[in-house]
Amino acid sequence: MQPDYAQIVLAALENGHIDRVSDILALLHPADIAALLEGLPPEERHPVWALVDPEVAGEVLLEVPEAVRLDLLQEMDSTQLVIAARSLDIDDIADLIPDLSDEIIAAILYALDKQDRQRLDSVLSYPDDTAGGLMNVDTVTVRENLSVEVVSRYLRQRGELPEHTNSLFVVDRDDRLLGILALSRLLTASPAARVSQVMEHDQVKFDVLTPDKEVAEAFERYNLI
Template identity: 35%
Template sequence: MKKSTIDNAETAMDEQEKNGLAPDQPDSLEERGSSIPNSQEEENRLASEFVRQIVSLIEEGDNQAVYDMVAPLHPADIAELFAQAPVEIRRPLAAAITDLMSGEVISEMNEWVREDLLKSLTGQEVANIIAQLDLDDAVVIVSELDAQKQQETLQALSSEDRAAIERALSFPLESAGRMMQRNLVAVHENMSVGDVIHYLRQNDDLTTDFWEVFVVDPSHRPIGTCKLSKLLRMPRHALIQDIMQPEQTLIPVTMDQEEVALRFQKYGLISAAVVDESGRLVGMITVDDIIHIIRDEADEDILKLSGAGDGDINEPVLDSYKSRVRWLITNLGTALVASTIIGFFEGTIARMVELATLMPIVAGVGGNAGSQTMAVTVRALATNQLTASNCVRSITRELRIALLNGLTVACVLGAGTWLVFHNVLLTEVIALAIMSNIIIGGLAGVLVPLTFDRAGSDPAVASSIFVTMTTDAMGFLTFLGLATVSGLTGA
C-alpha cells in the first residue's frame, strides 16, 4: 500500500500564511551565524537544546532554518520532536517541514499528538498521508478519526485502498485483522524455485519488505513457508513444495492482539500468516508490529493497576481527569469500609493510644504484601503462565511465600515493639496481627485477579483497589480484635 510521497507544497504555503509565517526566508543558518546543536543525547532522545532552538526558530518565522535542522533526522526523531514541542508550535512546525511529514513520521507519533495534528488537516490531506503507509498503520490512523473526517478520508482514497481499510475496520478492535498487512508474497505449491524467482523479479507491484514466501494450495490456503535464504540456495528446478517448511503458525483473523504477541514470543516467529474463517490466506503479521503490541500491552496493564488511565503526558487534562477520578471515588468507598471497622473499636483505641500508633504499620505492610503478589499474578495471567492446570499450585506457592514473609516481619516488628513499649502482650498481638495480615494480603493478591479473570474481566483493571480494601480492613480488624479479646487494654 506504500506509494510515493505526495507534494503538499501549496498546502504548506497556505498553512504558513494562516499562522503568520513568512514564506520567504532568505537568511540561512550560516548567515545568521548560529550553529546547529547536537540533536541527540546519550539517553537516545532529542537534546533539549535542539528542541528549544527549533521552537525559537518557529517563533521567529525562520522556516528554512527549521527545515535544515529537521531534515537529517530519522522519522522517529521527527515524531519525537512533535511530542516534545509545545502544543501551539506543532502545527507551524508541520507547515515548515511539509515534505518531511511522511507517513512514517505520522505512524511513529504519539497517538494524542497525532490526533491533535490530524484535526487540522482536511480529509484529502489525511488521505495523502495514509496512502504512504502499510495497511496496519493506515488502519490505526483512520480508526482514530472522528466519523465525519473518517468518511472524508476514505472517500479521498483509491477504491483499492479504501476497500482494504474498510475490510480491516470490520474486524474487532485490537484483533489480528486490524494489525495485519496485506502486502505479502504467496506462491502456488507446484511452482519451481526458478518460477518463484522469475515471479519476484517481474512483478513490480509486490512488496519489497519480506523474509519468507507463503506457499498456498489452489484454494489459497497456506500449506507452508519458505525462507528467502533457503529459496536462493536451492537449484532452480527444485519444486517449492519440496523445499518448503510445512509446519507453520497460523493466526486467525479475529484473534486478540495480545494472544498474537504471545504466539510470536512462544514460537520465536519473524512473521506469521493470517487466515480468515475459511482458512484462506488474507494477510501477515511481522515481528516489528509485535514489538509495539508487547510494549503497549505491558504499559496498559501497569497503568490499569494504578487506575491512571492511558497515563500519557500528552493526553488532554479532561480525559486524564475522567479516567482517574472514578477510581479515586471507588477507592474512597472502599476506604470507608476500613474506617467503619476502626469505629467499632473506638473504645479500645481510646484506652490504649499505642494501638493508634501501630495500626498503620499492620495495614501498610499487609497492603504491600498483597500488591507484590497481585503484580506477579496479573503478569502470569497476561503471559498465560497461570492457567487452570497450575492454579492450585500457584495459590499454594504464594501462601508459602506469604507465611515466610509474615514470620520474618513479625519477628522484626515484634522486637521493635518490645524495645519501644516494653509490653509483652502488645508485642505478641502486633506480631500475630501483622503475620496474619501478610498471609491475608498474599491470598488476596492471587485470588482477586483470578476471580476477575474467571469472570471474564481484565484482572489489571480493579484488582489493586479490592486488594487494598481487603488488607486495610482485615489488618485493622485483626489487630484491634486481638487487642480487645486478649485483654490488652484492660477492658
C-alpha cells in the same frame, strides 16, 4: 550528544528562519520528528507540522501519542491525508482509520487500488485485540506449482518488498495458506525446483479471533520473532 532540536526549532521560528526549520526536519527520522512535535506547545507545533514532508507525515502520525495525533490531524485537509496514507502499509493505515472522519476515510479508500481496499477491509473487520486485528496484510503470496526461477523473476520485476519481509506465503487458488517459502531458501534452491519442494509445510497458525494475549504468548513460546 544529540542536539536539542526543540530549542533550535523554537529559536529559528522566533527569528523567522523558516528555511532553517525545514532543513532540520529533512534531516530527522520520522520518530525524531514525532518526539520534536510532542515536545512543542500547540501554537508552535502547528507551523512546524506544516513544514513536514507529506511523504513522511503518515509515519510521523503513527509515532506521536494519540492526543498529539488528533491535534495534528485537525490541521490537515483531505488531500494531505491521502498523500500521507499512500506512504504507509495497509495495516498502518488501519491504525489511523479510527481517528479519521468518514469523508477522509472515503477519500483514502478511493485512492487505493482494489486489492489494497480489500486488504484494508480485511484488517478493519476484526477487533484490535485479536489475531486478525494484529495481522500484517502487506505480504507477498505465491502458488506452490511455480518454479523457483519464476518466483525469483517475479520478485525482481516487483522491485520492492514489504518491510521486514523474510518469507513468502504459499497459498492455493482460494488464498488459503499452505506454507511459507523463506527468502534464504529461495536464493539457494535450484531454479528448476518447484515451490512445493522447497517450502516449509509446518507453521503455527492462529484463528483470526484469537485474543492478542494468546498470540503474544505463542510467539514467545515458539520463538516466532
